[in-house]
Amino acid sequence: MSAAFVANDRIAAEEFAGEVVLIDIEKGVYFSLQGAAGDLWRAFAAPRSQTAVLDTFAAHGADRQAIEAAIGDLCRHDLVRETAAPPQADIACSVPAGGFAAPVVAAFSDLAELIAIDPVHEVDAAAGWPLRPANFPDVS
Template identity: 30%
Template sequence: MRQSDVYAVASKDVVFETFDGEAVVLDLSTGKYFGFSDSGSRIWQALSSGVAAQAIVGQSAGGTTIGVAELEGFLSQLLEFKLIVPLPDTPAQPLSGELLAALAQTGEPIKVEVHDDLADLIVVDPIHEVDEPLGWPAVKQKS
């Protein structure tokens, strides 16, 4: 990891929302959704807002200090799932005091959970792939 590593959300198909401090990320192209531990949620929030990955190393989270290896493991998962992309030569945003405090208050180690149980429904195009009499989400059968 280089000190200037800045990342962005990979595409417009990757959408996310935070509920009670927990980030849920949905990849509309695959139908997979991702849940993060509380510390992972805060790191996602930082990365998706342009904070350099290196700024997160050494911060308190989940009752411990975030190490390089731990953060690189998290980043590699996000890259593997195509949720983020690196933005070379992009100036980093500062890590806010509010986000630092929220990160320090987390109680779980960094973790990513992948869910694909609703993938078939998520990738259905409700306008073009609907059987009119049955309604959504009854997918039209291919002839």
């Protein structure tokens, strides 16, 4: 059985017809999912087997390689992550009229600068403020 994946619950998301807008607050990055990528996001609302999702989308006419690449993009951006939870068998996959459009996962980091320049992020992730990471460069 292939690994199960589920949508990252710390990602804020809103859906429109044809587009899902997501925000990763901690990284300062936001995303636009269009075409079948939005359908994938909905499919991973609950734990699903990657293979089962691929099979389902391919059975409904989607390009298997494109779907696999899009799942890879979702994982790479930490929008979807592997889970130990047992995958649900049914796949929330309704085929749009005209079939699946090519999946598009677009990441926008133009606002990440707001987060990156904030010194509060230069802290020890385990201990929190005001302790700096052990490997933090001495700038004094």
